[in-house]
Amino acid sequence: MTELNTQQTSIKKILPLILATAIFMQMLDSTILNTSLPAIAKDLNESPLNMQNAIISYVLTLAVFMPASGFLADRFGTKKVFIFSLVLFSLGSLFCSLSQNLTHLVISRVIQGVGGSLMTPVGKLALIKTFDKNELLKAMNFAIIPALIGPVLGPLVGGYMVDYLSWHWIFLINIPIGFLGILLGLKFMPDYKSDDVDFDFKGFLIFAAASLLLSVSLELFGDMQNITPVLLIFIMGFLFLYYYYKHAKRGGNPIFPLNLFQVRTFRVGIVGNLATRLGISSVPLLLPLMIQIAYRQSAVTSGWIIAPMAITAIFGKSYVIKILDKYGYRKTLMLNTFIIGTLICLLAIPDIHTSLYWFVPIIAVLGFFNSIQFTSMNTISIADLRNFQTSSGNSLISVNQQLAIGFGIAFGLIVLKLFENTDLIQGEIHNAFRYTFLTVGILTILSGLVFRRLHISDGKNMKSKED
Missing domain, CATH: 1.20.1250.20 (MFS general substrate transporter like domains)
Incomplete structure (x- = not known):
């Protein structure tokens, strides 16, 4: 019993750090690219305006796969899914740094996005299930710091890396952080599963379509030359949300009850x-x-x-x-x-x-x-x-x-x-x-x-x- 309590105490000490590592990687990666796009475009012989695809592909992948994170964690266990997501994110980062053209970079960003879409939600789910309600505030308070400093440090770190090293390092920096997260996850990440798992595939597709359309419209809102198609995509996103509402109302086991x-x-x-x-x-x-x-x-x-x-x-x-x-x-x-x-x-x-x-x-x-x-x-x-x-x-x-x-x-x-x-x-x-x-x-x-x-x-x- 004493050994079990000691192990539980260790998990409670390290788990917020594991989640913080995941959040930091994701938030840094979401913002560090912005200041580096001109340098990457020059190296890949692309127009800087075309480089937005490298950002959009990542955001859209997050929007599509995040809704499935809860089901995957319940079905395969929080530990396996979390470590898989870190491996995928780190591999995606490595492939990004090795990209020889824009197509390679976009595909690599999609791989990163799949890892990122599971990494933070599953890590947070493990935290919620490990801590009692009266301990959760303190644990979440620690883990959320990277969400605040990532968007601030991202452009600054990206600017320095491009100026003094090369753009490849904005992706390579994720690999040692990811490796640390994998090691800690293997030892300290609890493995929560649920016996009652029934995946609402239709609901997932509807909600993923809504998230995808809304994300596309938000990315395109930055270009206001022709607002009509953007508004149409935006409205379609809300129509799919309404369609999901009607689907979930029919009963069954919807992905978001x-x-x-x-x-x-x-x-x-x-x-x-x-x-x-x-x-x-x-x-x-x-x-x-x-x-x-x-x-x-x-x-x-x-x-x-x-x-x-x-x-x-x-x-x-x-x-x-x-x-x-x-x-x-x-x-x-x-x-x-x-x-x-x-x-x-x-x-x-x-x-x-x-x-x-x-x-x-x-x-x-x-x-x-x-x-x-x-x-x-x-x-x-x-x-x-x-x-x-x-x-x-x-x-x-x-x-x-x-x-x-x-x-x-x-x-x-x-x-x-x-x-x-x-x-x-x-x-x-x-x-x-x-x-x-x-x-x-x-x-x-x-x-x-x-x-x-x-x-x-x-x-x-x-x-x-x-x-």
């Missing part, structure tokens, strides 16, 4: 995640763009300006549990969303003659409150799920977050382009960014109203044990 949405905290967490990320996800894209386009600074400079966000996000994790224990989820999320929205609005104040250093304290404080936001939203979403709901619920949360980030980026670009084509900016592109920050910030403040649906007592079962 509708009874998940009868759990109020899950429902509020899903909607809140989608609404608040419209603003939060657009900032790491819009601010570096403004620094490079309006202020005419380098990609590395813009990377350093937003780097404090990663440092304060780590710092914020040590406070989030105390804040939630004292004020509860409802009050914390409502006030925190208001603060984040206000900080985004403050980014609109500096004019073109203001020093870039003005942005640093705002970004630093934003990183702190983002840390609180993500931990709170992720944990309240799973607070009241039953054991039989955790696999499907966790998969749906992962898909929702992926789409929410895409919505945020697309929304920021759409608002920017709308202001760019108005008389308000008076020929100054910098003013278009300022109005965009103001709009996005106000909408973020309003999105906090979603969390009014929470009760004061919600999340009490997540209250952490004292050390």
